Amino acid sequence: MTRKKCWICGKCVHRRGEMKTHLQSHIEARKDECDICGKAYSTTAALRAHRTVHTVFDDHECDVCGEKCIGSRDLKIHRNTHNGVKGHECDICGRKFIWIGNFNRHLTRHMHIHTGIKDYTCQICGKAFTSLGNLKTHLNAHMGVKNYECEICGKAFTQHGDLKRHRNTHTGVKNYTCQICGKAFTLLGNLKTHGNIHTGVKNYECEICGKVFNQISNLKTHQNTHTGVKQYACQICGRAFIRHDDMKKHEKTHTGVKTYACQICGRVFTQIGDLKRHENIHTGFKNYECQICGKAFAMLGNLKTHGHIHTGVKQYICQICGKAFSQLSHLKTHGNTHTGVKNYVCQVCGKAFRQHSQLKIHENTHAGVKIYACQICGKAFSLLASLKRHGHTHTESRPMSVRSLED
Incomplete structure (x- = not known):
């Protein structure tokens, strides 16, 4: 059996599960905290090295921007950010790196991209990385450590790159654009998922009915039709919906704003879907046909109501006399016989x-x-x-x- 070595303390274990448990012990053992920023470390030596970050060295101050650095080496590296000196150049792609003496670790790590060398392997899942820093960041995902927190909503992430991409959801920046339809997204993952719409790929299948979807969000919404879960509730009347879009459309009915007007009769609607269905009245287009008698309707709701005639279902009951009707309109008309209203x-x-x-x-x-x-x-x-x-x-x-x- 292959032995796996802990990259923190050097201890060897035999199974991935044991390594995960062992690494967690390092996280729980971090009792030494910095009294300035609160960051914790597993050893006193590591904490002592960290405290130098907060130490101010007056003799290592940048003469351009005034920033204080820790030691002459850090000051030299910092100055190169102002003068643009990048003395180390990649022989393959030409990318340049800031000059730090004769050896440059950034260039060395960068070369691994071209050579494919990944010296740092995760002992839990086996994924390999080109740098130790990337491996350490990756291990946080296994141990549940999320050091990068969004200052706007408080959501935390294991990697700084994930936090940067998340911030775009607050700023509205959409850097990823579909090359087919031009729709833009804040996250690359959302763009990739959107691409399934154009390719027709449907990787997400419902385990209950077998229906497939091109986006996992659509599958989750569909699954609610089986469970009956309606998680989106109107804040005004409390009516709940399976889909968030349906709830947003419903909320417009409370505002009274009707922005969609029929070009033929002038009747206005709050939702464009209602307008399109209404237009079928003028065009005579009847797309919904009864499979029993062949009668066609311009609206799906009318077809469903008509179906009660064949099934004999009378779900609308008069609260005064108990008489039942297959259609709500018939019940409303019947109600006038009790009230005497003649409209x-x-x-x-x-x-x-x-x-x-x-x-x-x-x-x-x-x-x-x-x-x-x-x-x-x-x-x-x-x-x-x-x-x-x-x-x-x-x-x-x-x-x-x-x-x-x-x-």
């Missing part, structure tokens, strides 16, 4: 009706439209009731209500 008024004679259908039939009497014809003599009527009364003249069966009117 539908004839523009010709002023007569009011409880139902819109009753008004439309009544208007036929003014327009002279006669859509009800007798099957025996062919005589036509504007109202169905008039046709039924006329039918008695052929059967010689005359109701008392008719006779009393003639008397």
Whole structure:
């Protein structure tokens, strides 16, 4: 069995799990803290070396910017940042590094990029790195150490690069642009995930129904349809939604702002989706067809409501008399029979009706439209009731209500 050596103390262990536990002991053993900045170290020697960072050396001050350095070597390195002296150049790519005597560790580490040499290997997962600093940073991910904290929201990261990229989410900087559609992102990972939309790659599969998605966020949202979890709640009315986008769209209904106007009739809507569905009324486009009777509808909601006719489901119940209806509109119309409200008024004679259908039939009497014809003599009527009364003249069966009117 291969033995693994701790890069901190040199102790050897036999398993990766043991190495992880051992490294954690170094983190827990860091009891020596700097009394100036609070940073902790596992040994007194390491703490003593760190304290020199806070020590001010008046004789090592930069004559350009006034910054104080620790020792003449650090001052020499710092001055090169002002004069631009980069005496060490990579023979392969030409990248230059600041002059620090005859040997430059930065150039040496940089050369590993071209040679592929990775001398520093993680004893836990086996990942290799070109520098010891990168390995140490990587080990923080295994031990849960997050030294880099966002000063805006407090979120912490194991690597400084991750913190820098995270800051872009606050500043709005989007450095990663899709070469196909031009959409920009703050994180490279988001750009890569977005690329699946163009390539058609769907790597994320639902374990319940097998449906696949090109983004893991879409998969997580979809999984809520199986669990019924609605984690996005409206702050005004409390209505909850599975998707964050649906919740944001819903919140617009409370503002009363309707920015989407129909170019044909002028009706306005709070959501563009509602406008598009409304436009189907004018175009006659009916994309939603009933699989049972073939009747088509311009809106999906209307198709779903229509489906109750075939299933016999009547989920809308009158709270006064208990009568049930398959459609909400029918329940609302029925409610007028209890309240006596007549909202539908004839523009010709002023007569009011409880139902819109009753008004439309009544208007036929003014327009002279006669859509009800007798099957025996062919005589036509504007109202169905008039046709039924006329039918008695052929059967010689005359109701008392008719006779009393003639008397």
